[in-house]
Amino acid sequence: MALQARPYLQQVRASYGADIDLRRHPYNVPALRQLDSVAFHADVTFFIGENGAGKSTLLEAIALALGYSIEGGTRNVRLNSAGEQSPLHQSLRLSKSYQVPSDGYFFRAESFSNVATLADQTGYLAGYGGKSLHQQSHGEAFMAVLLNKFRGRGLYLLDEPEAALSPSRQLAALTAIHRLVGEQSQFIIATHSPILLAYPNAKILRFDDAGINEVAYEDTEHYAVTRDFLNHYPRRLEQLLAPD
Ligand SMILES: Nc1ncnc2c1ncn2[C@@H]1O[C@H](COP(=O)(O)OP(=O)(O)OP(=O)(O)O)[C@@H](O)[C@H]1O
Ligand SMILES: [Mg+2]
Structure with a gap:
């Protein structure tokens, strides 16, 4: 692979020792238990x-x-x-670029x-x-x-900005x-x-029971649910708020 200045953080790889307890936090979280490596955009x-x-x-x-x-x-x-x-x-284990972010x-x-x-x-x-x-x-x-x-x-690392x-x-x-x-x-x-996720120069990684996998913007639940709700909200509200 050619040397590239970015991404500064290229990949993170999990190297779990034999002594970790898969029944306890954080290893009991399915996406983290199965974590192998994640490559960044x-x-x-x-x-x-x-x-x-x-x-x-x-x-x-x-x-x-x-x-x-x-x-x-x-x-x-x-x-x-x-x-x-x-x-x-x-x-x-973090794989970093030779270029250090300033x-x-x-x-x-x-x-x-x-x-x-x-x-x-x-x-x-x-x-x-x-x-x-x-x-x-x-x-x-x-x-x-x-x-x-x-x-x-x-x-920059941002949690729910x-x-x-x-x-x-x-x-x-x-x-x-x-x-x-x-x-x-x-x-x-x-x-x-769903607004931030629309940023085009991006990789979207979905965490779920299957692990951590890349997904296209329009295949995310965020896009689909928001779009459906806004396009049909009177009907969706009727369904959501209907008496049992
Ligand atoms: N200190 C802790 N001890 C035990 N379990 C924890 C601890 N911190 C978090 N957890 C559990 O680990 C799981 C993952 O939590 P995490 O905060 O990473 O979720 P998240 O994907 O960021 O969710 P959200 O979208 O709500 O922010 C959750 O089930 C949570 O209850
Ligand atoms: Mg969180």
């Missing part, structure tokens, strides 16, 4: 699947293996209040507030648009990170992601958003 890789399918667990393990703290943020953030980390990162961020909605507090305390707000993230709404704060903090040539975003801001996020991809960035994004 140079631009954007999406993780999709049902609630509990293992997306956040794998994203977190990749982040830990890359040197992030479980709280997320930049690699300089050293907090430890998000609770227990799974041991999965210890059994992952920027990076691990965004997780649930602990973003702690990272924001740290930015306030350390007075390190320039990268966040100069305004305390606590004085912005959840969505405004995330957009400040996307627009001001991410500098390009980066490897849409949780904070209105539909219009999700469209704006697509534009921002595309600009950063044009500046040689790579994203790995766990999402349920």
Whole structure:
């Protein structure tokens, strides 16, 4: 294979020792138990699947293996209040490019507030648009990170960024992601958003009982269910809300 600068993170391979317990978390999650290797797109890789399918667990393990703290943020953030980390990162082997990304961020909605507090305390707000993230709404704060903090040539791991975003801001996020991809960035994004998933320079990986497999956008449940519902919502509501 020819040497390529990107993807920065090319592949992750599981090497489970004989001592792991397949009945216990995280190895009891079907997609993770069967994990062999996952190859990433140079631009954007999406993780999709049902609630509990293992997306956040794998994203977190990749982040830990890359040197992030479980709280997320930049690699300089050293907090430890998000609770227990799974041991999965210890059994992952990462294949990386010879080219090291010059920027990076691990965004997780649930602990973003702690990272924001740290930015306030350390007075390190320039990268966040100069305004305390606590004085912005959840969505405004995330957009400040996307627009001001991410500098390009980066490897960005995002867990459900849409949780904070209105539909219009999700469209704006697509534009921002595309600009950063044009500046040689790579994203790995766990999402349920049919809007974000439409990004064309992407690989969509579905986590389910069959493992982790690539799927086309229009074959995702996100696309099909959303489209069907919006096109036929009066009828679908009648069906969903009908008395037993
Ligand atoms: N610390 C833990 N101990 C035991 N089980 C856990 C722990 N953390 C997560 N789990 C379980 O592992 C499974 C995978 O969780 P994970 O958070 O990776 O799912 P997900 O795909 O990100 O789901 P969602 O779409 O809801 O965010 C779930 O069944 C969850 O209950
Ligand atoms: Mg999750």
